[in-house]
Amino acid sequence: MDLYIEGDPIADTKAPDGPIETRWERRRFEAKLVNPANRRKMTVIVVGTGLAGGSAAATLAEQGYKVKSYCYQDSPRRAHSIAAQGGINAAKNYRNDGDSVHRLFYDTVKGGDFRSRESNVHRLAEVSVNIIDQCVAQGVPFAREYGGLLDTRSFGGAQVQRTFYARGQTGQQLLLGAYQALERQVGLGNVEMNARHEMLELIVVDGRARGIVVRDLVTGEITTEFADAVVLASGGYGNVFYLSTNAKGCNVTATWRAHRKGAYFANPCFTQIHPTCIPVSGDHQSKLTLMSESLRNDGRVWVPKAKGDDRAPRDIPEDERDYYLERIYPSFGNLVPRDIASRAAKAVCDQGRGVGPGGLGVYLDFADAISRLGRKAIEAKYGNLFEMYERITGEDPYEVPMRIYPAVHYTMGGLWVDYDLQSTIPGLFVIGEANFSDHGANRLGASALMQGLADGYFVLPNTIANYLAAGPFEKLDASHPAAVEARRDVEDRIQRLLAVNGDRTVDSFHRELGQIMWDHCGMERSEAGLRKAIDEIRALRDQFWQRVRVLGDGDGLNQSLEKAGRVADFFELAELMCIDALHREESCGGHFRAEHQTEDGEAQRDDENFSYVAAWEFTGTGKPSVLHKEDLKFEYVHPTQRSYK
Amino acid sequence: MAVTGIILVLFLIAHMLGNLKVFTGATSFDHYAHWLRDIGKPVLPGVWFLWIQRGVLTVAVLAHIAAATVLARRSRAARPVRYAHRPKVQGSYAARTMRWGGVIILLFVIYHLLDLTTGHLNPVGDPSKPYSNVVADFAPERWYVTLFYTLAIVALGFHLRHGAFSAFRSLGQQTPRGEARARAAALVFAVALSAGFLVVPFAVLTGLVS
Amino acid sequence: MNLTLRIWRQSGPEDKGRMVTYQVDDVSPDMSFLEMLDVLNERLILAGEEPVAFDHDCREGICGMCGMMINGVAHGPQRGTTTCQLHMRQFSDGDTIDIEPWRAQAFPVIKDLVVNRSAFDKIIAAGGYITAPTGSAPEAHSVPVAKANADAAFEAAACIGCGACVAACPNGSGMLFTAAKVTQLSLLPQGQPERYTRVIGMVEAHDEAGFGGCTNAGECTVACPKGIPLNTIGRLNRDYLKATTKQADNTPGS
Numbered sequence A: 001m002d003l004y005i006e007g008d009p010i011a012d013t014k015a016p017d018g019p020i021e022t023r024w025e026r027r028r029f030e031a032k033l034v035n036p037a038n039r040r041k042m043t044v045i046v047v048g049t050g051l052a053g054g055s056a057a058a059t060l061a062e063q064g065y066k067v068k069s070y071c072y073q074d075s076p077r078r079a080h081s082i083a084a085q086g087g088i089n090a091a092k093n094y095r096n097d098g099d100s101v102h103r104l105f106y107d108t109v110k111g112g113d114f115r116s117r118e119s120n121v122h123r124l125a126e127v128s129v130n131i132i133d134q135c136v137a138q139g140v141p142f143a144r145e146y147g148g149l150l151d152t153r154s155f156g157g158a159q160v161q162r163t164f165y166a167r168g169q170t171g172q173q174l175l176l177g178a179y180q181a182l183e184r185q186v187g188l189g190n191v192e193m194n195a196r197h198e199m200l201e202l203i204v205v206d207g208r209a210r211g212i213v214v215r216d217l218v219t220g221e222i223t224t225e226f227a228d229a230v231v232l233a234s235g236g237y238g239n240v241f242y243l244s245t246n247a248k249g250c251n252v253t254a255t256w257r258a259h260r261k262g263a264y265f266a267n268p269c270f271t272q273i274h275p276t277c278i279p280v281s282g283d284h285q286s287k288l289t290l291m292s293e294s295l296r297n298d299g300r301v302w303v304p305k306a307k308g309d310d311r312a313p314r315d316i317p318e319d320e321r322d323y324y325l326e327r328i329y330p331s332f333g334n335l336v337p338r339d340i341a342s343r344a345a346k347a348v349c350d351q352g353r354g355v356g357p358g359g360l361g362v363y364l365d366f367a368d369a370i371s372r373l374g375r376k377a378i379e380a381k382y383g384n385l386f387e388m389y390e391r392i393t394g395e396d397p398y399e400v401p402m403r404i405y406p407a408v409h410y411t412m413g414g415l416w417v418d419y420d421l422q423s424t425i426p427g428l429f430v431i432g433e434a435n436f437s438d439h440g441a442n443r444l445g446a447s448a449l450m451q452g453l454a455d456g457y458f459v460l461p462n463t464i465a466n467y468l469a470a471g472p473f474e475k476l477d478a479s480h481p482a483a484v485e486a487r488r489d490v491e492d493r494i495q496r497l498l499a500v501n502g503d504r505t506v507d508s509f510h511r512e513l514g515q516i517m518w519d520h521c522g523m524e525r526s527e528a529g530l531r532k533a534i535d536e537i538r539a540l541r542d543q544f545w546q547r548v549r550v551l552g553d554g555d556g557l558n559q560s561l562e563k564a565g566r567v568a569d570f571f572e573l574a575e576l577m578c579i580d581a582l583h584r585e586e587s588c589g590g591h592f593r594a595e596h597q598t599e600d601g602e603a604q605r606d607d608e609n610f611s612y613v614a615a616w617e618f619t620g621t622g623k624p625s626v627l628h629k630e631d632l633k634f635e636y637v638h639p640t641q642r643s644y645k
Numbered sequence B: 001m002a003v004t005g006i007i008l009v010l011f012l013i014a015h016m017l018g019n020l021k022v023f024t025g026a027t028s029f030d031h032y033a034h035w036l037r038d039i040g041k042p043v044l045p046g047v048w049f050l051w052i053q054r055g056v057l058t059v060a061v062l063a064h065i066a067a068a069t070v071l072a073r074r075s076r077a078a079r080p081v082r083y084a085h086r087p088k089v090q091g092s093y094a095a096r097t098m099r100w101g102g103v104i105i106l107l108f109v110i111y112h113l114l115d116l117t118t119g120h121l122n123p124v125g126d127p128s129k130p131y132s133n134v135v136a137d138f139a140p141e142r143w144y145v146t147l148f149y150t151l152a153i154v155a156l157g158f159h160l161r162h163g164a165f166s167a168f169r170s171l172g173q174q175t176p177r178g179e180a181r182a183r184a185a186a187l188v189f190a191v192a193l194s195a196g197f198l199v200v201p202f203a204v205l206t207g208l209v210s
Numbered sequence C: 001m002n003l004t005l006r007i008w009r010q011s012g013p014e015d016k017g018r019m020v021t022y023q024v025d026d027v028s029p030d031m032s033f034l035e036m037l038d039v040l041n042e043r044l045i046l047a048g049e050e051p052v053a054f055d056h057d058c059r060e061g062i063c064g065m066c067g068m069m070i071n072g073v074a075h076g077p078q079r080g081t082t083t084c085q086l087h088m089r090q091f092s093d094g095d096t097i098d099i100e101p102w103r104a105q106a107f108p109v110i111k112d113l114v115v116n117r118s119a120f121d122k123i124i125a126a127g128g129y130i131t132a133p134t135g136s137a138p139e140a141h142s143v144p145v146a147k148a149n150a151d152a153a154f155e156a157a158a159c160i161g162c163g164a165c166v167a168a169c170p171n172g173s174g175m176l177f178t179a180a181k182v183t184q185l186s187l188l189p190q191g192q193p194e195r196y197t198r199v200i201g202m203v204e205a206h207d208e209a210g211f212g213g214c215t216n217a218g219e220c221t222v223a224c225p226k227g228i229p230l231n232t233i234g235r236l237n238r239d240y241l242k243a244t245t246k247q248a249d250n251t252p253g254s
């Protein structure tokens, strides 16, 4: 049987043409509006309370819509956006270093290795400046200079200092700003907040997304919830690899369930591997910890020149060290984009020059920076990161170089959306990391926070009106056949998971799935590896449904049951990721196919044949997915071979 | 809490300074004690001031206890199920002994009044001769009185140390440097006051005052 | 190393709950505390016993989801560290470790070590924000903020809402959490217009939720994984005093 079928091309019909600087303004002008009196009559469901979902829910409520908000954590403030450390980009040009909206646009398209839409990226760069204004007004304590103005720093892949930050806790501070705006609306009665609720199914009525099925994680109660539109802001799916820098609860369930109901899934194989994470310490490892990329501003990456050199790092003399990033990429040095830094680390470890347990690590050394700037200055910049490193590894990075290794970090793929951020199901909008929109095949550092807030504060609240202008839609209740069916599906699945009562834990399956994905669909992919992975995933998925053991029942808090449902969806996603990676016979951004590299080992893009977004349609369990291609046109930034040398 | 506490503290300061008059000799001390009863003359007749002061103090003590009770009941209600593993005190002992310390001090105050104000428990017990009452009280053979007195004053010291710091806090002390200063001031104050109260019995005990 | 764990087990809000003893062997010092519990849970599941429920998400010390009393100390023995960031090298072979949920009226137990902390969200909803609807913001550089104030605001803003302060407080008070937010917002120029209504709203919500009163015992700041300083409570008190005296004379603009 074929792995997939090629279907009709797909196009984004909402993006206006004309000069790129005017498109967003024109779209806003041409879109229909909803008058304030009507907004009160309409409800929007927002799944997720991260930067994207939190900002969207607060803004929609401010505009006058009734909002129902959901998250699986015990409080909306804990969404995974909280963990972002490094910063957020904005084209403010406060540094007078040549930055501009156009340059941010250019950098992002180029950084995405020419696999994103120009219109979307330009809009992102335009609203980036409003984000900073908005956050400052909310009281987000960004780092400041002595004069009281905002400080910025440079971040991987950029030659201008456009990254705003709040020590190593930028995501936390931005999220708390959005959370507080959200809680204000909760207090005013405009948002109904449902924490510890998990979305398990989408309800589609007459071709429109009209509601969701949720499980109250505390009582186990399953309910159907209705609205005039549904917004998914459920984050990324990096946890398909089991070990990643994502929070333990991050999952694909919300978007995958929507995919099964008709929303196309775009570029699932585009995943980002972050170069600076703390290496694995043993089999017990449950997640990986990111060390902010900002460390590369002052740390130098190296490995010993000789294979298997197991001397202590301080005993290896300067001329026996290989500062390989500085050597291979003299103009960007240690600041090359993530995909390049990650692959370079893998390459040196594959040559047997890795350091630490299992040879899976490289040094990130601060000795030079400490002697140049003094320990105090380094402490002020990175103190909390150094402490975190020491807590986890028991080693003091002021004395011994850090050991780092790449880890899965971000997923550029996600549900396909048009310029309005609407998926292929009318009334289903997807924002933040959950959609595929702005980062192409590789995301630049500090751009995810920007995208989440751009979508939530500024884009969706404008574009959703165009859809809701046709509302309010027919009132629905739990007895509607589509709701009854969706709910029954959810209950059946839960019963099935509980009924297996096999001999393996959910985590043991998840771990094994993650290993398959890391080995074959990770930093380097090959046809043989991907085919093997697809077979292994299918076999393991069958085993899962025969052998998994989930104790207890569905009538209360049951964390194994929650995990089991998520892992079941990861199995299906994993297969699609491998198929997507297999079909894309080129290397681009985070997707590196061993068969497609230049002579000196750099990624080789194939713009002739692959300059498109791969949007996958679900056609039924066990049936091949259908591929719809959306052609990408580049009018402003002309594809070139990315070079950071 | 802070306001009633401050009233009581003001009284304690006066009381302590008064006690030190013991070192000026019997006549002077007795004279002082009698003068206390007459402050306010001729505006206020006879012992009025004394009674006003007693009234204010009693109200302050009762209000202080009432406020403490409210807080204590609130904290019980706020943690209906106790920890099986008793939490270690990691903050300040002074803070954690406020309640028991307060009870000890209350018991002491009652004893102290019966002893030196009404004279019921005093070997001399002559209200007109406060100096000899004091000397008799802390005589070496009555060491247990001195011990009890000392314990109570130490408890008072702890109570004051946290009380004073806490009062600064409740009234809005807010900077980190101010915090260090507030803590230091509270400590110095508590030590000074306790020392002031303790020198008298020890002076008697060692025969310095007889 | 080999450890004896005594863990609070409670099947649901109605159950009375009890401490149950488990033995865990071959614990690596490189494991995090939660990974050690993962190992126990894997074993329990295979033995047909329900795993121990505990909250966690980021496992990076930032989301504030994890938290348990470890030998009577909130988040365990290492200062400035959340439970998820605590590593087993802090313990020794043969140790007995008592593990209990946060205990507070305002944080009812849901199951085992999982408690409901939604009272914190209510405190924020009662004023822990700056009203700045999307789109209404002035240019970010129009209001400079002195670096010292920005830094102090940041320090207070670092609170992760974990609830350790409440768990450690002998009075079950949530004042450190409340004060951290009040301090952050009252140090910034953007926070001034709502400064006094904010503190009143938040303190009322705090008291209503069933938290105890603050007696400045200082246990909270020792337990706090983010080192939120105790003087934030002084700032809250000062604002609160001012707010209540202002409210009393009821003149707008005074």
Ligand SMILES: Cc1cc2nc3c(=O)[nH]c(=O)nc-3n(C[C@H](O)[C@H](O)[C@H](O)COP(=O)(O)OP(=O)(O)OC[C@H]3O[C@@H](n4cnc5c(N)ncnc54)[C@H](O)[C@@H]3O)c2cc1C
Pocket: A047, A048, A049, A050, A051, A052, A053, A070, A071, A072, A073, A076, A078, A079, A080, A081, A082, A083, A084, A085, A086, A087, A088, A170, A171, A197, A198, A199, A200, A233, A234, A235, A236, A245, A246, A247, A250, A251, A253, A254, A290, A409, A410, A431, A432, A433, A434, A445, A446, A447, A448, A449, A450, A452
């Ligand atoms: C360690 C780390 C560091 C990072 N650092 C940076 C950085 O410095 N700069 C940068 O720009 N980006 C950074 N990123 C990326 C960035 O943080 C994320 O991409 C971004 O925050 C995602 O935001 P979001 O709102 O889309 O989703 P999230 O914040 O992940 O929120 C997802 C929400 O959906 C809810 N949810 C999920 N599934 C369900 C379900 N089934 N039912 C109900 N609710 C559900 C969750 O409860 C949560 O509220 C970092 C990422 C990581 C992992």
Ligand code: SF4
Pocket: C158, C159, C160, C161, C162, C163, C164, C165, C166, C176, C177, C180, C220, C223, C224, C225, C226, C227, C228
């Ligand atoms: S103040 Fe500290 S202990 Fe309390 S919730 Fe915040 S971070 Fe946790």
Ligand code: FES
Pocket: C055, C056, C057, C058, C059, C060, C061, C062, C063, C064, C065, C066, C067, C082, C083, C084, C085
């Ligand atoms: S799990 Fe997020 S702080 Fe511990």
